[in-house]
Amino acid sequence: MDPKTASNLSFILNKPHDVEFKSRDLPTLSDPHDVLVAINYTGICGSDVHYWTHGAIGHYVVKEPMVLGHESAGTIVEVGSAVTTLRPGDRVALEPGYPCRRCGPCLSGKYNLCPEMRFAATPPYHGTLTGFWVSPADFCYKLPESVTLQEGALVEPLAVAVHIVRQAVVTPGQSVVVMGAGPVGLLCAAVARAFGASTVVSVDIVESKLAFAKSFCSTHTYSSQRIPAPENASNIRALAPNLAGGADVVIDASGAEPSIQTSLHVVRTGGTYVQGGMGRDEITFPIMAMCLKEVTAKGSFRYGSGDYKLAVELVASGRVDVRKLISGVVDFEDAEQAFEKVKEGEVIKILIAGPNEKKE
Template sequence: MVESKGESNLSFVLAKRLDVKFEERPKPTIDSPYDVLVAINYTGICGSDVHYWQHGGIGSFIVQEPMVLGHESAGTIVAVGSKVSRVQPGDRVALEPGYPCRRCPACLSGHYNLCPEMRFAATPPIDGTLTGFYTAPEDFCYKLPAHVSLQEGALIEPLAVAVHIVKQAEIKPGQTVVVMGAGPVGLLCCAVARAYGASVVVSSDIQEARVQFATSFAATHGFIPARASGEENAARLLKEVGLGEEGADAVIDASGAEPSIQTSLHVVRRGGVYVQGGMGKADITFPIMALCIKEVTAKGSFRYGSGDYKLAVDLVSSGKVDVKKLITGTVRFEEAAQAFEAVKAGKGIKVLIAGPNEK
């Protein structure tokens, strides 16, 4: 055992829609010899956490029992099971928060993010990581190098989402990429695309301030769509960034917004790749004729899979992606509700909540 700073297992619980509370829950125990106990140091707030709080569910995932929120965490290992060999007490780790069955066809094919038995933090009925202590399998804990902070460690989760999206987009050196939406995942997609060697990365968002930030962070160009058709916005975007008639090699939607998706299919070049990373309305009007006649490869992207967390840690460790720039601030655990309010109001980019033992 390594002494943690405190023993509180205070948890931030969504009791039901619009109703959050703090609850001192029993400290979890290590049940599998391959599990470790992690003291949570920092957790980022995700759009999905805010959505559960506001709406009580996402699609078919409905909050029926009180559920601890949060899944973007970094922590310190305080105890390990008898068969654990890769990590030890005292290690600072980024915590991958979803645990697949490891047995089904999806898992065995290497696509564990598609496992139907996935137990994912803060996806009902599984409790999340806005708590004092959390158990995880050792192979889902990724050691942070000494020069990477635990605050940066909490950003590995959204960065892994971006890594997976950019892998789906098959971006190659010298290519041109358009990223729709400049929220945390969109911004990180821009940075990962640059790290993969894209020469032109366009960030598009209806909020001018976000686009300005994107160009200071990782995008080579910014674009602010007007109230116009997808075709009109696409034509102006391509003209403004000098892609003329050609179109972009890859377009990533990290917004989930119908107008952005419509524009995307007119921005992508003939034979290009389109990736849906953002989640919005379940059904939209989609320009399927453009998809057909341009022979566009369209793909979805869901969470992250084999190698994505490791690559995310490497991108931060090597300095290729500076996630520190996305951290708006850190609040005390007791201020979690106010932090959620701030995120809902669209203030800042990524707000971190310190663990309850982090004083």
């Protein structure tokens, strides 16, 4: 593809529910370690929809027009003079956040906590719903021939799940309960199975999501009831013999207060709890249950060193079949339809084809 003759049409958010398609200048390589990528497919997640509907997430506020999107795969069309690991034509999954590489978190190996992180579609930085994207070469992950570009677009949410499960230190034979059966929750359950967990329970309030979870990766499912958290926890522990004393690991991928409350009652004495879902800034949760059981509690934010590489390997090996999560693909000009479908809960994961992707 010749970027000089191709489109750099972009999907731009001006303010909540006010979007436009606009052709932007072709980005150029200013750093010899960068590459120019033609975007082939982009997935839509909850944070994209939140910006579209509210114009902000926490203290990240859209004050100027911003290109949306961050779950992308594309094709290298140009490389900087210092790049030796990639060449034009290579298909890559894009890690859409670039740290400063010099601060304490970066130097300690936790670059996802870098205070200077430049993350796609997070104000003030533009996202990947565009024709061409400039990226540091070391944040592009070459896709094996067996992995499609559509699968490559799902490496980003899979890397989120990999990071959560690695935070939980899931090991073979363990029991894992995942609260929430949205895309990240489903992928957490799938990664836990790939890590060797023998029992994986998906919990949600939507029966169709639970049915999909059972067919996709989970050994058990539970439809959360409007009952006190200890009762929901008791019902979950009754699902399998190795859950009787509580789960070895509980992951909350929902951010919902009732799920978090139930999680602390489900986890076993000495077990591990990881908060992956984001919800309200402040909630009420059973602190005594956490203390008396001496639970190891951790947060999880995006992804860090090795997570993207492992995510690509899990897809390439077939241990996580992300194709099953793809509900459909829409043309670039129909991008807002994808946002509508995600908002209404009509899809698991929908992809938007890049503006230069050939229509079938």
